[in-house]
Amino acid sequence: MENKVRIARIQVNLTQQQLAEKIGVTRQTISLIEKGKYNPTLKLCLDICYTVNKRLDEIFWVEKERDEK
Amino acid sequence: MENKVRIARIQVNLTQQQLAEKIGVTRQTISLIEKGKYNPTLKLCLDICYTVNKRLDEIFWVEKERDEK
DNA sequence: AAGTATTGTAACATATATATTGCACCATTC
DNA sequence: GAATGGTGCAATATATATGTTACAATACTT
Numbered sequence: 001m002e003n004k005v006r007i008a009r010i011q012v013n014l015t016q017q018q019l020a021e022k023i024g025v026t027r028q029t030i031s032l033i034e035k036g037k038y039n040p041t042l043k044l045c046l047d048i049c050y051t052v053n054k055r056l057d058e059i060f061w062v063e064k065e066r067d068e069k
Numbered sequence: 070m071e072n073k074v075r076i077a078r079i080q081v082n083l084t085q086q087q088l089a090e091k092i093g094v095t096r097q098t099i100s101l102i103e104k105g106k107y108n109p110t111l112k113l114c115l116d117i118c119y120t121v122n123k124r125l126d127e128i129f130w131v132e133k134e135r136d137e138k
Numbered sequence: 139a140a141g142t143a144t145t146g147t148a149a150c151a152t153a154t155a156t157a158t159t160g161c162a163c164c165a166t167t168c
Numbered sequence: 169g170a171a172t173g174g175t176g177c178a179a180t181a182t183a184t185a186t187g188t189t190a191c192a193a194t195a196c197t198t
Binding site (some may be wrong): 001039040041042043045046050055056057060061062064 | 070108109110111112114115119124125126129130131133
């Protein structure tokens, strides 16, 4: 589950820790989301967006991959 | 957690059951999301988007409410 | 190179998203 | 008015997102 959280976070000059605190979540969670190892909740995605001043599609959209089979 | 899933679903002429099957999820889950009682996963949000031909912001974006305190 | 800040990651615990089943409530239609 | 299709909503079970703690690895100074 790739995303652009890391890029957006750095653009607003925040560390994982700082972003986590602003959102009220653990640094652990931010780290795993950035690494694409977590499938975050919509609410958390929105909170990240609010903090880094982006919209959902800018950070979390991924095109549907073909050949689901 | 308001959203526009119901509107989008009806636009593509799908029933909750049909949407759920296409996505590979339960009708129960679709129902609760539409009623705003669930906080869906990003992956599920994306799957819904793919099926109703919308993007994340069109269906799931909500402005940050003020006065968090 | 040592020291500090930032990040990766593991183990286990908890909260919650989702599944499963089943039934009630409305429409519509026969 | 019985039958059918769509939906709301419980109760319980399971999977997984997130918390907690702790330590290792890398980057950044000085």
